[in-house]
Amino acid sequence: MHQDEGFPVSRRGVIAGGVASATLVAAPAAAQAQTQGTAQSAPPTMPVTLKVNGRTTKINVDTRTTLLDALRENLKLTGTKKGCDHGQCGACTVIVEGRRINSCLTLAVMHEGEEITTIEGLGTPEKLHAMQAAFVKHDGYQCGYCTPGQICSAVATLGEIKAGIPSHVTGDISAQPTVTTDELRERMSGNICRCGAYANIIDAIHDVAGTERSA
Amino acid sequence: MKAFTYERATSAKEAASAAVRTPGAKFIAGGTNLLDLMKLQIETPQHLIDVNGLGLDKITPTADGGLRVGALVRNTDLAADARVRKDYGVLSRALVSGASGQLRNKATTAGNLLQRTRCPYFYDTTKPCNKRQPGSGCAAIGGFNRNLAVMGTSDACIATHPSDMAVAMRVLDATVETVNAASQTRAIPIADFHRLPGATPNIETSLAHGELITAVTLPKPIGGTHIYQKVRDRASYAFALISVAAVIQPGGRGRLAFGGLAHKPWRVESAEAQMPNGAKATASAVLAGARTTSQNAFKLPLVERTIGAVFEEAKA
Numbered sequence: 001m002h003q004d005e006g007f008p009v010s011r012r013g014v015i016a017g018g019v020a021s022a023t024l025v026a027a028p029a030a031a032q033a034q035t036q037g038t039a040q041s042a043p044p045t046m047p048v049t050l051k052v053n054g055r056t057t058k059i060n061v062d063t064r065t066t067l068l069d070a071l072r073e074n075l076k077l078t079g080t081k082k083g084c085d086h087g088q089c090g091a092c093t094v095i096v097e098g099r100r101i102n103s104c105l106t107l108a109v110m111h112e113g114e115e116i117t118t119i120e121g122l123g124t125p126e127k128l129h130a131m132q133a134a135f136v137k138h139d140g141y142q143c144g145y146c147t148p149g150q151i152c153s154a155v156a157t158l159g160e161i162k163a164g165i166p167s168h169v170t171g172d173i174s175a176q177p178t179v180t181t182d183e184l185r186e187r188m189s190g191n192i193c194r195c196g197a198y199a200n201i202i203d204a205i206h207d208v209a210g211t212e213r214s215a
Numbered sequence: 216m217k218a219f220t221y222e223r224a225t226s227a228k229e230a231a232s233a234a235v236r237t238p239g240a241k242f243i244a245g246g247t248n249l250l251d252l253m254k255l256q257i258e259t260p261q262h263l264i265d266v267n268g269l270g271l272d273k274i275t276p277t278a279d280g281g282l283r284v285g286a287l288v289r290n291t292d293l294a295a296d297a298r299v300r301k302d303y304g305v306l307s308r309a310l311v312s313g314a315s316g317q318l319r320n321k322a323t324t325a326g327n328l329l330q331r332t333r334c335p336y337f338y339d340t341t342k343p344c345n346k347r348q349p350g351s352g353c354a355a356i357g358g359f360n361r362n363l364a365v366m367g368t369s370d371a372c373i374a375t376h377p378s379d380m381a382v383a384m385r386v387l388d389a390t391v392e393t394v395n396a397a398s399q400t401r402a403i404p405i406a407d408f409h410r411l412p413g414a415t416p417n418i419e420t421s422l423a424h425g426e427l428i429t430a431v432t433l434p435k436p437i438g439g440t441h442i443y444q445k446v447r448d449r450a451s452y453a454f455a456l457i458s459v460a461a462v463i464q465p466g467g468r469g470r471l472a473f474g475g476l477a478h479k480p481w482r483v484e485s486a487e488a489q490m491p492n493g494a495k496a497t498a499s500a501v502l503a504g505a506r507t508t509s510q511n512a513f514k515l516p517l518v519e520r521t522i523g524a525v526f527e528e529a530k531a
Contacts (some may be wrong), residue, residue, distance in 0.1 A: 011291035190315025
């Protein structure tokens with residue numbers, strides 16, 4: 001799979017092998033699409049064409065499949081992470097039609113033909129996106145689990161400020177917002193970091209924007 | 216999540232017809248609240264009608280100088296619209312005080328009005344809840360109810376409506392436009408759109424089965440200073456303990472609506488006459504008939520102080 005190039009031993013492979021969970025490996029889709037109550041009839045499925053990182057793939061999914069599960073389980077793009085699975089943590093953040101969204105709170109079948117960008121589409125290990133490089137430079141993570149969501153959210157956040165979208169801390173909502181530390185903190189509040197790397201994440205985003213952190 | 220069938224509607228009439236025709240059908244737009252509830256099997260639709268293709272995503276001027284906001288306009292786009300920022304600032308402010316950037320990018324105008332309460336017992340399927348399972352009782356009364364309602368409650372339910380946007384729409388006297396399967400349209404004043412819990416807290420709005428929201432209209436701008444003051448347990452990405460949507464005119468008269476107090480956006484028009492007399496007089500008129508618990512009684516002084524802060528901000 002193209003997205004695994006450069007990662008011959010993935011963390012996923014290590015974990016799956018380590019716990020030797022046959023059901024986890026063999027039937028990942030069933031993990032979310034539980035079939036209780038529908039033992040007699042197969043749950044409804046639908047074809048959907050997903051355009052992810054410039055690559056078009058037609059898949060057939062249980063209608064319950066979230067965009068997050070389709071990315072991870074069907075397209076094997078495991079950069080996008082599942083944290084809370086309820087839109088509270090932001091680990092699953094991807095960019096759809098130019099907008100960041102929680103991929104756990106939307107169905108795959110609702111994104112027929114839409115342009116989806118995941119962390120794998122922003123940069124590669126050889127050619128990092130500026131935001132990825134800045135997170136490395138500023139140590140914007142510890143465990144790294146929230147990082148793909150943080151980076152997708154950060155890239156979109158700078159876009160939202162540039163597009164003039166106001167935030168809760170924007171003083172004059174009629175004026176063009178600017179990249180300040182308060183703005184970044186407020187706009188990134190949908191991405192939780194259990195390790196508490198927030199200060200360094202803010203530094204990384206400021207670096208990309210060419211602005212300075214204020215106290 | 217329970218299994219469901221799925222279709223994409225291409226017209227409002229078709230969507231409404233499908234909802235009437237198909238047992239257990241629900242509309243889905245942004246899906247940020249519905250899918251969350253489906254994962255917890257609090258909502259268990261058998262059929263989803265995706266209304267995202269209906270083209271109801273525009274904000275257009277109305278004949279009387281107001282704005283018609285399509286049902287599918289995303290919260291981000293409504294908050295960022297130049298006309299809304301200029302003439303309906305309280306709405307912009309309320310929108311950006313709610314949820315996260317990711318959620319606002321998906322959540323729609325109609326879906327925001329229709330979101331369900333965040334009462335912890337509504338979410339806990341092992342506990343009684345008259346809203347989730349009519350007749351089962353209310354675990355919140357006598358339970359952990361610090362953030363629940365103090366106005367308009369009943370013995371069956373003390374849940375709050377969680378929306379910020381709806382509170383601003385209430386202060387602006389917005390109107391909810393709908394269509395049904397027979398192509399009949401209705402214009403429902405926002406004051407009559409959400410219901411008080413009474414004995415049937417499971418019925419939350421005045422919408423009929425299969426009736427689809429097509430737009431929310433805002434009357435022509437009323438000027439004044441627009442303020443949305445939200446008080447919550449953390450600085451961002453949290454529901455309101457209480458919130459105040461205010462439009463204040465020179466001289467101190469104006470309008471106030473409140474979030475976090477009731478099963479619907481709370482507004483007491485008769486109390487607005489007290490505004491020039493200060494926060495204490497105003498709060499006491501707004502909160503007449505309050506029913507508190509040992510945990511949420513703090514909301515009453517908090518309302519008075521927040522009104523005071525809003526009045527100060529309006530003078531500044």
